[in-house]
Amino acid sequence: MIEIQRIRERKEEVLEGLLKRNIDATKEVTQILTLDQEWRSQKTALQNLEAELNTISKKIGQLFSKGKQAEAQELKTKTAELKTSVQAVKKIEEELENNIQSLLFSLPNVCTTEVPKGKDESANEIIEEKGTSPSKEAAAIPHWDLAKTYGLIDFELGVKVTGAGFPFYRGQGARLQRALVSYFLDEAVNAGYEEYVSPLMVNEESGKGTGQLPDKEGQMYYMPADDLYMIPTAEVPLTNIYRGVLLPDANFSIKLTGHTPCFRREAGSYGKDVRGLNRLHQFEKVEIVRIETPENAETALQEMLSHVKHLLESLGLQYRVLRLCGGDTGFAAAITYDFEVYSAAQEKWLEVSSVSRFDTFQSNRLKLRYKDENKKSRLCHTLNGSALALPRIMAALLENNQGPNGISIPECLTRYTGFKTITNNT
RNA sequence: GGAGAAUUGGCAGAGUGGUCGAUUGCGGUAGUCUUGAAAACUAUUGUACCGAGAGGUACCGGGGGUUCGAAUCCCUCAUUCUCCGCCA
Structure with a gap:
């Protein structure tokens, strides 16, 4: 599998290496880069939501241990909402990741510069x-x-x-x-x-x-x-x-x-x-x-x-x-x-x-x-x-x-x- | 194949629902002391990802579930060990 890093940083080199195999991967590579950008922003969003959820959960624990049941219950209702958005974003994030993965899996290795171009x-x-x-x-x-x-x-x-x-x-x-x-x-x-x-x-x-x-x-x-x-x-x-x-x-x-x-x-x-x-x-x-x-x-x-x-x-x-x-x-x-x-x-x-x-x-x-x-x-x-x-x-x-x-x-x-x-x- | 037990950081080994990414010991690294070494003491010591950074997220055999919250409870799979059976 080609490293995604390499596609991000040296896209031209990757395309050229694949061209040696008579494969024009411009479409796939562009798609990977687009999905990758989207995935990263979704990932960040997801992690922010999770961080918030973690903080609240911790607070609930503290309130319970101090016997403040009512306040804890109040926070609980808030987490329900957060949880559904976490699940939604997570689903999108996973889907994006899977798509990137299967695109990457479908690409053969990048040929080195010495490899002659040719079909058979x-x-x-x-x-x-x-x-x-x-x-x-x-x-x-x-x-x-x-x-x-x-x-x-x-x-x-x-x-x-x-x-x-x-x-x-x-x-x-x-x-x-x-x-x-x-x-x-x-x-x-x-x-x-x-x-x-x-x-x-x-x-x-x-x-x-x-x-x-x-x-x-x-x-x-x-x-x-x-x-x-x-x-x-x-x-x-x-x-x-x-x-x-x-x-x-x-x-x-x-x-x-x-x-x-x-x-x-x-x-x-x-x-x-x-x-x-x-x-x-x-x-x-x-x-x-x-x-x-x-x-x-x-x-x-x-x-x-x-x-x-x-x-x-x-x-x-x-x-x-x-x-x-x-x-x-x-x-x-x-x-x-x-x-x-x-x-x-x-x-x-x-x-x-x-x-x-x-x-x-x-x-x-x-x-x-x-x-x-x-x-x-x-x-x-x-x-x-x-x-x-x-x-x-x-x-x-x-x-x-x-x-x-x-x-x-x-x-x-x-x-x-x-x-x-x-x-x-x- | 049958029955039982287990799987936690490099290793050993705690931890049975909340401040646990995880007590402690050993090991590793750096330092103090020493002519040098040892000992002792101090600090530090997992991986991956997101983020310009601050920081954050995930990971306690794998996967799924319950819960506001899971190393801890449930389901499932895998592996290891013990006993029985079978066998080159």
Whole structure:
């Protein structure tokens, strides 16, 4: 949620940042400012009435204790009148506040100045590309066929037991999955992130805190019997650890990591994009989350980008880094960098990581603050990124490392897999 | 799942309808004393919002209600603890 303060003080900057997303919010912002002014005057009026009521009530108490019943009764009739006006003003004040809130909730985050303007992924900027991939001839077979040949992943079995998008991994496939999780977690811990095992379901409050609710509830699996949501990413439980927290000083840099399955309904997805591991309802991911002062946020972002690059390089994958345009940037993010790896067999780039700065958008909803040097409460900045999401990494590894004698495993993983090559085990 | 008890400021813990934003202790901060420290003493010490300011309003687990007035009474939800049951 954008801070109302920011809209009051730097309206132009807010409008410009939203324009990056092709959103002209002039109407909403003007409306917010008008309502805000009205709300403040009603609030003042309300508080004055309440103050008066409090004074009289106190007086009544004093009169009663002195035994002056008659005078007390007289004052009582006066309060009745006051009370009805308090209630009336309160109702107006609350209504105004709700309207402002829902307008603020409807606005996405303000994009930073580096974010290119644009409607969709065609306007994304490629800012870096690194590594090489095998030729189409050398890596001809797509991962869904390799997975079958080598008995690594069983999609049909998943359909039988649950439904499409819920595959079984087995044998060396399961082991490779576990190896990737361990490797990514170890690397994150080595980089100073504290490892958490988190709940896989969250309550409504948490969904709101990170911005999944109320806008994107169709993306999450919901359990009405218990009013809980399956997490679409570890970002939700990890960031919500700090919901409602007031850090005592500016001397912090909080780094969290966690491995979780992620559950996404992916309503509306179809076609060849969903083939094999490309788009699943349940997949594994290692997430990194940071909570920083505004001053340190950009440095933290750069560190996270380097961390992801290091992972991809150690796996020997060709990758490129995109700076997403406004229209492709998620609702809550101020700026997002996507990492894509190249799949030779599919002849296309697959998104494997997304690293974002949220500035105060999440912390404003979370009420996550710290005390600055002047003992003033300020909102923290939050950041997060995938490091990494497994399925497409697995797809690229299988496809790009296939050979006549099996699929070779990158060296950094062999101590986790216990094998160097995937051989036919069906 | 059943029965009972509880939830108050950083922590401990008073407070059962009126001057209680809340006794007190510990802790924190500042000062006095001291070469320095400790001890002792003194002062200070929650959050958010409205207001140019003076000041005001709200908050005693969450929400609602009764009342001129609620930490205190009522309803409801959540959480914790104890006992029983079940269980990886």
